[in-house]
Amino acid sequence: MATKSFKGRPLLPGNLEGKALASKQPFNTSGSYLENLFGGNSTSAPCTDPNNKEFYKKELGGAIICTTLTVGSSLGGASLMGVASLGLGPKAMLFSEHIDSVSYAGLLMDDVWNGRRVITIDLLGDEFLEAVKTGDPISIQEDGTVMVG
Amino acid sequence: MKRRDFVKGAVMAPLVPASAALLSTPILAEAATPDKAAKAAKKAGSAGGKVPDYAGSIQTSDGSVTNPDGSTQKGFTHRNSNSQQVDPKAPYQMPLTQEEQDIMDGKKGPELAKVMKIVVGHGNAFGAPKLVELGGAPHCSLYTGTDYMKPMIDLFQECADAGLKTYAPYTVNPRCYDVYNVNNNETDMRLIYEGYKYQRDLDWVHAQLGAPDLNYRSCVCYAPEVGNAPPPGTYVAWAESSATNYGNSALGLRTNRNAGGMELLCGLLGKAPLFGLMTDEGRMANWLVEVKTTKEPDLGVLGSAIGYKVVDGVPFITGIDQYLGTEVSNDNMHLLKKMGSATAAAGAVGLYHVENLTPDAKEKGRNKLMKKGYQTYVYDDAEQARVLATFPVDWEGRPENPTVALIGCPHNTYKEILDWGTKVTEAIEKRGLKTAAIPTKLFCSNVVRDHLVKEHPVLVGKMTEANMRFTNMCTVSYVGMKDFSDRTFAVTNSPKTRNYYPSSRYLKDDALLEVILTGSIPSNA
Numbered sequence: 001m002a003t004k005s006f007k008g009r010p011l012l013p014g015n016l017e018g019k020a021l022a023s024k025q026p027f028n029t030s031g032s033y034l035e036n037l038f039g040g041n042s043t044s045a046p047c048t049d050p051n052n053k054e055f056y057k058k059e060l061g062g063a064i065i066c067t068t069l070t071v072g073s074s075l076g077g078a079s080l081m082g083v084a085s086l087g088l089g090p091k092a093m094l095f096s097e098h099i100d101s102v103s104y105a106g107l108l109m110d111d112v113w114n115g116r117r118v119i120t121i122d123l124l125g126d127e128f129l130e131a132v133k134t135g136d137p138i139s140i141q142e143d144g145t146v147m148v149g
Numbered sequence: 150m151k152r153r154d155f156v157k158g159a160v161m162a163p164l165v166p167a168s169a170a171l172l173s174t175p176i177l178a179e180a181a182t183p184d185k186a187a188k189a190a191k192k193a194g195s196a197g198g199k200v201p202d203y204a205g206s207i208q209t210s211d212g213s214v215t216n217p218d219g220s221t222q223k224g225f226t227h228r229n230s231n232s233q234q235v236d237p238k239a240p241y242q243m244p245l246t247q248e249e250q251d252i253m254d255g256k257k258g259p260e261l262a263k264v265m266k267i268v269v270g271h272g273n274a275f276g277a278p279k280l281v282e283l284g285g286a287p288h289c290s291l292y293t294g295t296d297y298m299k300p301m302i303d304l305f306q307e308c309a310d311a312g313l314k315t316y317a318p319y320t321v322n323p324r325c326y327d328v329y330n331v332n333n334n335e336t337d338m339r340l341i342y343e344g345y346k347y348q349r350d351l352d353w354v355h356a357q358l359g360a361p362d363l364n365y366r367s368c369v370c371y372a373p374e375v376g377n378a379p380p381p382g383t384y385v386a387w388a389e390s391s392a393t394n395y396g397n398s399a400l401g402l403r404t405n406r407n408a409g410g411m412e413l414l415c416g417l418l419g420k421a422p423l424f425g426l427m428t429d430e431g432r433m434a435n436w437l438v439e440v441k442t443t444k445e446p447d448l449g450v451l452g453s454a455i456g457y458k459v460v461d462g463v464p465f466i467t468g469i470d471q472y473l474g475t476e477v478s479n480d481n482m483h484l485l486k487k488m489g490s491a492t493a494a495a496g497a498v499g500l501y502h503v504e505n506l507t508p509d510a511k512e513k514g515r516n517k518l519m520k521k522g523y524q525t526y527v528y529d530d531a532e533q534a535r536v537l538a539t540f541p542v543d544w545e546g547r548p549e550n551p552t553v554a555l556i557g558c559p560h561n562t563y564k565e566i567l568d569w570g571t572k573v574t575e576a577i578e579k580r581g582l583k584t585a586a587i588p589t590k591l592f593c594s595n596v597v598r599d600h601l602v603k604e605h606p607v608l609v610g611k612m613t614e615a616n617m618r619f620t621n622m623c624t625v626s627y628v629g630m631k632d633f634s635d636r637t638f639a640v641t642n643s644p645k646t647r648n649y650y651p652s653s654r655y656l657k658d659d660a661l662l663e664v665i666l667t668g669s670i671p672s673n674a
Contacts, residue, residue: 009238011274037297038344069226074290074388075298075409082297098237100226104274105408112266113304123238144238
């Protein structure tokens, strides 16, 4: 497949290569990690949000999550910190829209306080989510460039 | 460290550019895929676990909103505030005062430096032009001592260990359970002691950072007895959807709907980044809501309707000042609370204006508050009936008749518990009943309850006889307990509780009173 390049805003920059986990639906931070937050699952992070048809039951641990933005409880940022402390947080979060204040609060707190970085880029545009599919090879550069394919 | 000694009372220092290259450390993460991560985790051999039945029901008072079609509503995007930047993708660093830069550089200790980095970094993402000094007192939504909160609790314990405190004593949301007043069964107690096993740690952190004792715990921090009601125009950093909604709207405060944790970091710093609902532009209305009902609307239904319609917009509401009056007071506080909390629960409204009533609307008027290109929503009798018809009235497996009345979500004010106590006990006497047909739980802070005990001790005695009990926990957390809706048929006048848990039936006050007295829902309810 032809490689497509997108330029976003590197909020928490970094370089990374991997495979995409993509959804055109918003990502519910609290609802997606119920097994980890409440179930004592410390080995994997299957998505527990049945409302997100594209992510449901997919492994979120170490994922490069491609989505619009996050929704849900205002404690969603704490949820991201919680799964990160288990070593099951995402490696990167790539947003097509402007980042929401809840997820960024958690990602930023964990980055600054605990040195646990989840590469975070927003403003990648609708075209990014149109182009990227789950399993696509994806390359992230420190300047916010994301290459798909 | 003494509170405020690093921010208050000083002449504003000249602005200087930040020398620290915030959040720009490149990392080369190891190539990873979800599958690889899962395999690696399994190889590590740690135990997995089944999600406990109660997990999905442990809610916060800012719980996510799921639509009937399964989609979720958007939350805290601050989309009503444009970025200050010409190019939102360009690198941005807000200017800092020398004092702020010194804190960032660690001159007030490494913990406060990290607090500053987080708060500034958060503001940078939303194009905030500067930090503003906070007044009044913080209100914090961190109240669930669950597993996933442990890293957050640890973070704030480190702050406490470093001697940090908030710039003023702060209020906190109610605890998620009450082991005294609501007859918990074995399952409830398991949830409480297993599900909230870090509650003690969280309570202890709050005590160290500046929260008063648990008698003041309430989501209605602005109740006079709790006392967190700063004057209009005060910048604060609050969390808890109903509190920020009321604070911005009825008190005229300036706060964003903060993510849990961010409000406390701002409280420790005494500053917050200026963006969103804290700005003049962000407080302009992008929706005109014209209420044209033939009589006083049901404020719970109206608030829900507005939330569904505008989601996270700012509505300017006309036509209800004739019912609510033209001054915000202790007499209409509960009405604004009811409507506003519904807008925040059904949608994500952080600020509304009521023509001729709320501070911004009275000061600026409709013309100056309406954003160019605003949309209009007409709410009349037909629309009220349509929205009310979407509220569930029946569901499989519940007891046939109501088993408990839940009043107070958000927490009751003094006027509410006085009015409900009077209404129920007088009706019991008038009808010659010995007691009420079902128990009533009145959710409020202990200090609000104590006010009633002091002013009306005889009435409180009668309320006890009528099986009315006070509890200071979070209603939403209580209703979310495992199997609650299987063994309990709750009726409530709270649109917020109904929104998060549709298995609680919403009733108008008159119908709710009838249920309390008879145990049955009137046919015309």
